Amino acid sequence: MRKSTDPRRGSGRHSLATIRAILAQILALATVMVAGHHGLFAAWPLWRIAGVEGALALILAIWMHLPRWWWPLELLFVPAVVMASTLELSPWWYAAALALLLAIYGAVFRTGVPLYLSNAVTADTLLQWWGERRKSRVLDIGSGTGTLVRHLACARPHWEVDGIEIAWLPWLVSRWRCRRLRHAYLKRGNFWQQSLTDYDLVYAFLSPVPMAELWQRARAQMREGSWLVSNSFIVPDRAPDQMLVVGDHRDTRLYCYRIGPR
């Protein structure tokens, strides 16, 4: 773990990658369609044309410096759509898949925050930075499937680790994963209705959207000397008091804001 106060990377990293990923797919599709229009793929089977599109999208993804985990998605997206269309599955399968996706990601339309999870290296970095304090109350706002809460609660049995999550399915999964941890409490609800007053450390892995408002709330409600830690997304117009460089494959930064006097 390296510490710094210089927020080298801003909050737009994730959303920019998504835009580039969509752009790579659109460019690859457009190229294949133009080439097809000029007769380049005459008499080719559809799956082979889809393969060319995927390969092009992959090359573009690499050229655009997209993170590696996008690469297989770029390569396989159109081939998977083509393959699914040949399977002649009942429409109910697609409806079930859509329902499942809505249960996991549906809240994003309200919150502007998708589900992606903190990894173990990030949780360990946080633990190392926060140290072996005898007692701490920690809250993960938007706790997803409980990955971070579980990790912290297992490592520090003497802490109280809470999470609050708005989406039903991730919350149910988090409850199940932490069912044996008596000092981990997972609540379903909206963190904007949750008081931050009693917490020593509030952890957020959200998006650029709520950060300014979140900081206002944290300053209004949290005690002097407590901390707001944001994974990846900075508070606009406020330099973090510390920045932790996690050193994982995502190049994660934790931006740490100390609550000062009111």
Ligand SMILES: C[S@@+](CC[C@H](N)C(=O)[O-])C[C@H]1O[C@@H](n2cnc3c(N)ncnc32)[C@H](O)[C@@H]1O
């Ligand atoms: C990027 S995920 C982070 C999950 C978890 N904190 C972790 O680090 O593994 C953000 C989560 O916040 C949840 N969320 C977004 N807005 C919320 C809100 N207003 N109240 C509660 N949860 C919210 C989303 O549903 C999503 O599961």
